[in-house]
Amino acid sequence: MTLRTALERQRSILDFALGALGRRRGKTLALVAVHALLVFALASVLLFTGGLREQVRAALRGAPDLVVQRMAAGRHEQVPAGWVETLGTLRGVSGARGRLWGYYFEPVSGANLTVMVPDGGWASPGGAVAGPGVARVLGLKQGDRLPLRTYDGEALDLGIAAVASPAVELVASDLLLVSEGDYRALFGAEPERFTDVAVAVPNPDEVTRLAEKIVRMFPDARVVTRAEMIRTYDAVLDWRSGLAAAVLAGAVLAFAILAWDRASGLSAEERHELGILKALGWDTRDVLAAKAWEGAAVSVSAFAIGALAAYAHVFLGGAVLLRPILEGWAALYPDLRPAPPVEPLALGTLFFLTVIPYVAATVVPCWRAATVDPDALMRGDA
C-alpha cells in the first residue's frame, strides 16, 4: 500500500468517524462537555499555580541575597545597628542595610497591613504610600488621610502621598510605606535597632558560605537566603495546588467511571453498525482506526476547549473560581493577575492523563467486538 493510498484510507475512515459522532450529536456533546469541564478544572489549577510561581520568582529577583534576623527564645528580636556595620564589612558582601518593617492590625477592615520604611527615604514624615490592596480595602486615594493608633494609644494621622502601582500587587498589596520617624513612633521601636538586615552578595556561589559564617559570628542570628524564600513560596503553592487537586479528585473519579463505562461495552446499535462494517469488508484495523479517530476527536477537542477556557479563566478572568482555594484566607487579598508563560510540561502531562485514557477506553471495547465474526455481531450474539 502506497503512502497516498494509506492517507486516503485514513481520510475516508476519519470522515466516517466524524460523521458517526455527528449522528450521535447529543451523546457526543455531553461527552465533550464532561471531558472539557474536567480539563478546565485541572488546567486552571495548573495554570494558576504556574502563573503565581512565575510572579513570585519575578518579584523575588529584587529580594536581598541574604536576610539576617535575630532570634531570642525562638522569637524574632530587633537587630542592633552594630550588626549592620559588621555585616557590611564582611569579605564578599557588597552592602548591608538595616530594614524596618512590622504588622499593623487595622480594626475597621480587619486587615493586617505590612508597615515598612522604604530604602531611600521617599516616604516623608507625616506621609505614606499605600499598596494597591490597602487602598482598595480602606478606600484610599492620593491626598486622603489615614488615621492610625500608635503602640501607646496616641493618634498618628498620615497623608496618602501615593498609591503603589498594581504591577507590584503580589509583593506590595498590603504594604504601607512610611518614614523612619513615623515607623518608630507607631511601633515604639528603639533608635539604632532594626527589624532585620538585608545583605547583598554579588557572587551567588558565596551565599551559602557567608550564611554559615554569619551564624558562626552571631549565634543568635537566623539567616534566610533568597533560594530558601523561593522554595518556601513554591512549597506553599504546591500545597495549595495539591489541596485543589484533592478537591478535584471527585471530578477525576467521575471521569474514570465514564471512561470505564465506555470501556465496558458497546451499545446494541454500535455493535450492529460494527457488524455491518465488518460484513462489508472493513477489517479489525479499519474499525479500530475509526473508533480511535472518534475518541481522539472527542478528547482532543474537549482538551482544547478545556485548556483554552482555563487560559481565559486564569489569565483574563483572574481565576475567580480558584482564588479562595489557592490564594489563602485574609481580609486583604492581593488582586493577582497571574501572567503567562504556560508550563508546557504541565499541559503535556494533563494531555496524556486525559486524552490517551479516553482514546484507549474508546478503542478497547471495540477491539473486543471487532475480533468477532460479523455475522455474530449483526445477530447480536457477541
Place this chain on the structure above:
Amino acid sequence: MIQLREVTKVFDEGRPGALVAVDRVTLEVAGGAVTVLVGPSGSGKTTLLTLLGAMARPTEGRIFLDGRELTSLPERFLAALRRRTFGFVFQQFHLVPALSALENVMLPALPSGAPRRDVEARARAALARLGVEDRAGVRAGRLSGGEAQRVALARALVDDPKVIVADEPTAHLDSARARALMEIVRGLKAEGRTVVVASHDPIVYAADCVDRVVRMRDGRIVAAGAEP
C-alpha cells in the same frame, strides 16, 4: 468456484440449547452461475450464505474459494475477501439508518484507499444502475422497503465483486419489482458474476436465469439440481 466440504455450523456450541444450523453440507457453487438455496424458515439457508460469504467460520468442515481454503485464513484476509470478492444483500438490508443512501453505498469502498471522489462516482453509478440515483441524499431510515432493497444491492455492487450473495432479496418487494430484480440478476450473470441467492419466492427460484436450485431442510441439503 466455491466449495463446501462437510461443513457444519453450531450456534452456542457446548451449551444447553445448542443449535446445529448447518449440518455436514457438501456443495459446489459454479462460477458465473446463479444458484438458489430454497427451503422453509430455519432450514439453514441464511447461515449457509454467511459461511459461503466468509462472514462466519464453520464449526467443522472446510470452505474453498477458487481452490484456496478460507477456513484457516486470518481475519484481515477474510475482510479483504469480503470487500473485493463478495457483495452482500441482507434480508434486513442492514443499511446504516442515519447515513444517506449514497453514504451507505460508499461504505464498502471507504477502506480501499481509493480517492473519495472516485468512490463517490462509483456509488452514484451503482445507484443509477438500480434506478435510485434520485434517492442518493435521502437517509436510509427514510427509504421505502423497495428503495432500501435496491440501495442494498447497489452497495453490494459498488466494489465490482465477482460473487453476489443475496438473502431473500425479494422479501420486501411486490411481484413486479421482484421480477425487475431478477432481471438485474440476469444482467449480473451475463457479466460473468456468480450469484448465490437464498429465497423461498417462486419468482426467484423459477426464474429462467437460475442455473441450479438447492433445497434445504433442518440444516441439510435434501435435493440439489444438476450443476450447470
